[in-house]
Amino acid sequence: MDEKDKISLPEITIEQLEEGVQHVNNPIVGLKPIEKRYLQQVKDYKQVDNDFFFSDGESTVEVKVVSDEIIRIRMAPQSTFLEDFSYAVPKIPYTASLFSFKETELDYRVETNTVSCIISKKEFLISFADNQQNMINEDFSAMHWEENVDYGGYYVYCTKKSHKDEAYFGLGDKPTKFNMRGRRFQNWNTDTYSFARDQDPLYRSIPFYIGLKESTAYGIFFDNTYKTYFDFGHEEDSKTSFWAEGGELLYYYIHGPHMMDVVKRYHTLTGTHPMPPLWALGYHQCRWSYYPESKIIKLAKTFRDKKIPCDALYLDIDYMDGYRCFTWNKKYFPDPKKMVKELADSGFRTVVIIDPGIKVDENYSVYKEGKDNKYFCRRSDDYFMEGHVWPGRCQFPDFTNPEVREWWGGLFKGLVETGVAGIWNDMNEPAVFGSGTFPDDVRHNYDGLRGSHRKAHNVYGMQMVRATYDGLKKLYKNKRPLTITRAGYAGVQRYSSVWTGDNLASWDHLKLALLQCTRLSLSGVSFCGTDIGGFTGEPDGELFTRWIQLGVFTPFMRAHSAGDTREREPWSFGETYEALNKKFIELRYKLLPYIYSAFWENHKFGFPILRPIVMLEQDKEGNRFREEEFTFGDKILISPILNPGQTSKIVYLPPGTWYDYWTHEKLEGGEEHIIQAELDSMPICVKAGSVIPEWPVMQYVNEIDLDEIKFQVYFSTYEVNSYYYEDHGDTFAYEQDIYTEKKFVVKGDACSCSIRQFSEGLYTPRYETYDIKFIGLPFLPTRVIIDGREQKVEMEFDALKRVRIKANKNFKEIQVLI
Numbered sequence: 001m002d003e004k005d006k007i008s009l010p011e012i013t014i015e016q017l018e019e020g021v022q023h024v025n026n027p028i029v030g031l032k033p034i035e036k037r038y039l040q041q042v043k044d045y046k047q048v049d050n051d052f053f054f055s056d057g058e059s060t061v062e063v064k065v066v067s068d069e070i071i072r073i074r075m076a077p078q079s080t081f082l083e084d085f086s087y088a089v090p091k092i093p094y095t096a097s098l099f100s101f102k103e104t105e106l107d108y109r110v111e112t113n114t115v116s117c118i119i120s121k122k123e124f125l126i127s128f129a130d131n132q133q134n135m136i137n138e139d140f141s142a143m144h145w146e147e148n149v150d151y152g153g154y155y156v157y158c159t160k161k162s163h164k165d166e167a168y169f170g171l172g173d174k175p176t177k178f179n180m181r182g183r184r185f186q187n188w189n190t191d192t193y194s195f196a197r198d199q200d201p202l203y204r205s206i207p208f209y210i211g212l213k214e215s216t217a218y219g220i221f222f223d224n225t226y227k228t229y230f231d232f233g234h235e236e237d238s239k240t241s242f243w244a245e246g247g248e249l250l251y252y253y254i255h256g257p258h259m260m261d262v263v264k265r266y267h268t269l270t271g272t273h274p275m276p277p278l279w280a281l282g283y284h285q286c287r288w289s290y291y292p293e294s295k296i297i298k299l300a301k302t303f304r305d306k307k308i309p310c311d312a313l314y315l316d317i318d319y320m321d322g323y324r325c326f327t328w329n330k331k332y333f334p335d336p337k338k339m340v341k342e343l344a345d346s347g348f349r350t351v352v353i354i355d356p357g358i359k360v361d362e363n364y365s366v367y368k369e370g371k372d373n374k375y376f377c378r379r380s381d382d383y384f385m386e387g388h389v390w391p392g393r394c395q396f397p398d399f400t401n402p403e404v405r406e407w408w409g410g411l412f413k414g415l416v417e418t419g420v421a422g423i424w425n426d427m428n429e430p431a432v433f434g435s436g437t438f439p440d441d442v443r444h445n446y447d448g449l450r451g452s453h454r455k456a457h458n459v460y461g462m463q464m465v466r467a468t469y470d471g472l473k474k475l476y477k478n479k480r481p482l483t484i485t486r487a488g489y490a491g492v493q494r495y496s497s498v499w500t501g502d503n504l505a506s507w508d509h510l511k512l513a514l515l516q517c518t519r520l521s522l523s524g525v526s527f528c529g530t531d532i533g534g535f536t537g538e539p540d541g542e543l544f545t546r547w548i549q550l551g552v553f554t555p556f557m558r559a560h561s562a563g564d565t566r567e568r569e570p571w572s573f574g575e576t577y578e579a580l581n582k583k584f585i586e587l588r589y590k591l592l593p594y595i596y597s598a599f600w601e602n603h604k605f606g607f608p609i610l611r612p613i614v615m616l617e618q619d620k621e622g623n624r625f626r627e628e629e630f631t632f633g634d635k636i637l638i639s640p641i642l643n644p645g646q647t648s649k650i651v652y653l654p655p656g657t658w659y660d661y662w663t664h665e666k667l668e669g670g671e672e673h674i675i676q677a678e679l680d681s682m683p684i685c686v687k688a689g690s691v692i693p694e695w696p697v698m699q700y701v702n703e704i705d706l707d708e709i710k711f712q713v714y715f716s717t718y719e720v721n722s723y724y725y726e727d728h729g730d731t732f733a734y735e736q737d738i739y740t741e742k743k744f745v746v747k748g749d750a751c752s753c754s755i756r757q758f759s760e761g762l763y764t765p766r767y768e769t770y771d772i773k774f775i776g777l778p779f780l781p782t783r784v785i786i787d788g789r790e791q792k793v794e795m796e797f798d799a800l801k802r803v804r805i806k807a808n809k810n811f812k813e814i815q816v817l818i
């Protein structure tokens with residue numbers, strides 16, 4: 001029996017409903033009555049600026065116009081609203097210009113230029129329509145709340161109509177079918193070692209989904225940190241419900257009509273990733289654990305000897321002294337600063353793990369400081385929250401306390417002085433051996449608002465990594481930190497990247513990796529990745545290579561494995577696989593400028609980095625069930641190979657013209673193609689009209705000072721824009737507009753092809769030349785015109801009719817023609 005079933009109640013009569021408050025017998029606890037209250041007929045309303053308050057005499061609903069496309073709803077059962085505070089939405093991004101209010105005989109209407117929020121008078125149902133009055137999202141029944149007999153609190157409920165074929169996407173990292181219709185989920189951050197397909201909940205809680213009704217998309221962000229539930233037509237095909245075990249029924253309706261609009265607008269509420277340091281986009285090698293020092297030095301040397309690019313090496317818990325955070329095991333690492341420098345000298349960044357559990361040890365300064373300052377979480381009876389994790393008996397900082405966050409941020413000073421470049425935040429669900437997590441009664445500061453663990457549990461990890469990120473940012477001065485976290489809540493992207501936790505070395509987990517990353521990307525967390533190869537279990541060479549291939553196209557690319565597994569480096573499976581792994585890691589490095597530009601578009605505009613096919617063509621019904629094609633950024637489409645022995649794949653391409661990345665064969669979109677993909681290949685297609693920047697293969701970011709940059713221009717008969725972003729790569733100068741964004745516009749016909757360049761920004765790269773390769777020209781050019789003047793430019797042709805020219809980086813227009 002799951003949580004919802006436990007409290008399912010006998011049918012309520014209309015008379016009871018009209019009475020407002022019902023007292024019905026609870027079948028579980030015998031005689032104790034459960035109080036359950038639905039909103040009743042609206043009695044009055046009032047407007048305060050862009051807030052409208054509707055009351056049924058006892059409960060009040062607030063309708064807040066946030067922007068033309070975002071409306072926030074919240075319900076106060078007894079008309080007293082809770083403090084308007086959110087960890088997910090630090091500041092409501094008000095932008096609504098004009099809105100109006102109308103009352104008709106049957107309803108009230110709050111209308112912006114694009115959305116109508118309709119509040120029916122009699123049933124108090126809330127619906128959203130577009131400006132053509134097409135209904136997009138409607139309450140099935142009035143919002144309600146009911147006593148929670150298990151916890152002594154209450155549930156808040158919202159039930160929407162679900163239309164036949166309405167599809168649902170989002171909710172973070174659920175390891176399940178991409179379209180969530182027919183499923184029920186809960187959000188409660190949970191340490192799920194070796195999780196299985198369909199297991200729920202996992203490590204993160206992102207209570208945001210995108211609905212796709214016919215061809216119109218909308219979003220619902222239920223900003224509630226308690227344990228929340230979502231039922232997408234599981235209990236009843238015609239209903240979608242979401243509810244929480246406490247807190248407020250507060251949700252944002254986010255208008256589309258495109259999925260991309262919804263995701264972008266969700267980012268305006270919850271924020272985007274700051275620009276990561278460029279090196280963080282390289283390949284990372286991790287294991288539980290690389291120690292002692294000689295081992296990690298040898299690892300670094302092997303990468304360089306074998307010329308397999310790598311930017312970061314990780315130290316798991318064994319680098320610490322008895323798993324005490326912020327200490328070093330001096331037996332294994334006698335001189336960490338020297339070692340970190342040695343690694344840095346050969347181009348490796350060192351990233352170390354930190355857990356929230358602080359060992360109870362009077363001789364350990366972190367414990368002493370935390371204890372003296374009362375920074376650790378306490379139970380309701382005032383005793384400390386204690387639990388066993390890696391170091392044994394531990395206490396846990398209350399990261400929902402701003403003072404504790406400040407303290408925690410400062411604790412990284414030593415690691416930063418040692419030269420550590422990134423912090424991996426683990427076990428922050430929070431995980432506790434045995435009991436799983438904290439008991440519900442643990443108290444939290446909750447930024448001064450106070451609350452039990454029921455309220456703070458899902459944000460604990462996010463607040464830990466927030467403390468880490470903010471602390472590192474101060475300590476690194478103007479350098480960008482890398483943070484990684486396992487747990488998180490909506491908005492965690494403002495502080496960290498995310499990896500999906502303890503997965504398994506299996507082909508099914510490779511498929512889950514794809515699902516989890518595309519889903520996370522739609523849910524605001526684009527900087528995500530999985531443990532390449534699978535954390536537990538043993539991949540064979542083929543699985544590892546296919547995972548590396550997918551890894552090239554996950555924003556965070558790190559191989560990681562559990563301590564009881566065999567060695568798991570790119571060369572661990574023999575020479576054949578080593579060569580293949582190297583080839584694909586090199587591909588990642590070639591594409592780094594493209595990848596970095598996709599990060600910029602995420603940071604600046606809230607475009608997700610990974611975009612599943614349904615997002616590219618949402619009105620094609622079949623796309624709601626296609627799970628394997630996605631684009632990285634907006635130009636490169638990937639459909640990774642996910643089965644053993646598979647050497648070709650049917651790939652669907654959205655309308656338009658595409659090119660096979662490897663063969664340059666032209667492929668028409670709007671249909672399926674069979675693409676060959678032996679183990680040394682994978683289906684990658686590039687959209688016609690794209691300008692893809694490429695760097696030469698480097699062993700680590702910035703190994704080489706570039707004196708020119710390559711662009712691959714894919715011929716198109718329709719006009720296509722591409723954006724290319726560059727900046728210092730590791731500072732925050734981009735916040736002061738020190739960056740350059742270039743727009744390329746490509747268009748061609750039967751006898752010419754032109755590329756125009758528009759450049760904006762204050763950053764000046766050092767290179768002077770572009771090395772441009774035209775792909776797919778339908779003619780062999782004989783002339784080149786640069787900025788209106790015919791130039792004698794050397795053209796190189798190869799067997800694939802690619803035409804290569806060099807040009808000064810400041811050109812405005814290049815034309816190649818017959």
Ligand code: GLC
Nearest residue numbers: 287288316317353426501502
């Ligand atoms: C957890 C992490 C894993 C890490 C291990 C030891 O299981 O998810 O990545 O290696 O702890 O720190």
